[in-house]
Amino acid sequence: MGRTVDQEVHAAFVEFRAKEDDKCLSVQCIYCQQIRAKNTSRQKQHLLECPGLRGHPNAPQPNQPSQAPNGIGPSNGYPGTPNGPTATPGGPGNPSAMPTPNGALMANGVNPHATPLQTPLQSLSRPPMATPGPPTGPPGSAPPSAAPSRPTPKPKVKNAGSNLPAPPLDDVHAAFVEFRAKEEDKCLSVQCIYCQQVRAKNTSRQRQHLLECPTYLSVMKDSIPANNLLHTFPEGDVARSLQIPAPTLELDFRMSIKMNPKVTVGQSIWGGREWVSFLGGQWAGRWGKGIVLPGGQDTQIVTKDFTTNLRASYMLQTADEPPAYVIVRAEGWLTGAKDVLEKVNDPAMADGINPSSYKYRINLSMETGDERYTFLNTLMWVGSGCRRGQEVIFDAFRVN
Numbered sequence: 273m274g275r276t277v278d279q280e281v282h283a284a285f286v287e288f289r290a291k292e293d294d295k296c297l298s299v300q301c302i303y304c305q306q307i308r309a310k311n312t313s314r315q316k317q318h319l320l321e322c323p324g325l326r327g328h329p330n331a332p333q334p335n336q337p338s339q340a341p342n343g344i345g346p347s348n349g350y351p352g353t354p355n356g357p358t359a360t361p362g363g364p365g366n367p368s369a370m371p372t373p374n375g376a377l378m379a380n381g382v383n384p385h386a387t388p389l390q391t392p393l394q395s396l397s398r399p400p401m402a403t404p405g406p407p408t409g410p411p412g413s414a415p416p417s418a419a420p421s422r423p424t425p426k427p428k429v430k431n432a433g434s435n436l437p438a439p440p441l442d443d444v445h446a447a448f449v450e451f452r453a454k455e456e457d458k459c460l461s462v463q464c465i466y467c468q469q470v471r472a473k474n475t476s477r478q479r480q481h482l483l484e485c486p487t488y489l490s491v492m493k494d495s496i497p498a499n500n501l502l503h504t505f506p507e508g509d510v511a512r513s514l515q516i517p518a519p520t521l522e523l524d525f526r527m528s529i530k531m532n533p534k535v536t537v538g539q540s541i542w543g544g545r546e547w548v549s550f551l552g553g554q555w556a557g558r559w560g561k562g563i564v565l566p567g568g569q570d571t572q573i574v575t576k577d578f579t580t581n582l583r584a585s586y587m588l589q590t591a592d593e594p595p596a597y598v599i600v601r602a603e604g605w606l607t608g609a610k611d612v613l614e615k616v617n618d619p620a621m622a623d624g625i626n627p628s629s630y631k632y633r634i635n636l637s638m639e640t641g642d643e644r645y646t647f648l649n650t651l652m653w654v655g656s657g658c659r660r661g662q663e664v665i666f667d668a669f670r671v672n
Contacts (some may be wrong), residue, residue: 600638
């Protein structure tokens, strides 16, 4: 059996891959050496227009058309019927013509009723296979392999010095520019914006490329805040390449606590010790509201420049029915200029001091056994406050 039209089309082209990791094949015409993406329909159309095929010395030429009885010759130059009046009858009377199921062959051996595309390809002697030339494309694209078969890819050496996590999909797409090397290409190519390397579009291999791209790794390491400090970890240390999420603060509640006059215990080995008990207070925030129960206390250590260390513990009662009880522990510092702190520690003068002229900073933790509020047990807060006479008011920010 003869070959089909598609087989003849495929026989007229050499298949190869422009790059080892390309998903799509390229083909090169053996007659005119033109390179194009593999596409049977377009390859077939190319052969109908191929200048190398039309000018090939072995390409068959049809006989001069003979006219039919009505004086009109067939449009393709061949007889209108297999054994019509214009066909050369086969048989002993004409030894130069060989009988075929579709009529006699012409003197040059061409069956006039075969598929037009199939006829020249069957009759041509195949020329020596040419080595594919370099395809036109963006800078950095590799020339196709001389052999049509795909060579065994070499194992890639991973960058052992990189400990960065695999970049997310959005970052992978943002790191490459997509384009088509040729207008008729079905597959897209991509170019790394960091090292300009060109490769076939493949998300997994693009992600792997970024993990091995020296420029990308350098940029990512520079974007880690810890690597921009005055002192950093040595190059190559795993801690230098880790992206650690930064915490965020969210205002959670405000609290006011009224205090009894402080009691001076005296000078201890740590400094001047003072004892402050709480009369009570109130609080309100995102997860509830309630009161501060009387009985809480703050043990303070005051230094010579009036910098004060704060350590307080007290109990909250929620407005629920029945109420929940929450233990609060707070530690922090009251810092600032000596003359400012001296006035802040005086209840008669504290109201007239701008809170931005000193720092009242605390960190808080909570503890409760009530199932409605057990989420408080694992949270952390930082607070910023001020003093107003015998009252302390502060905002607590949840650390997320």
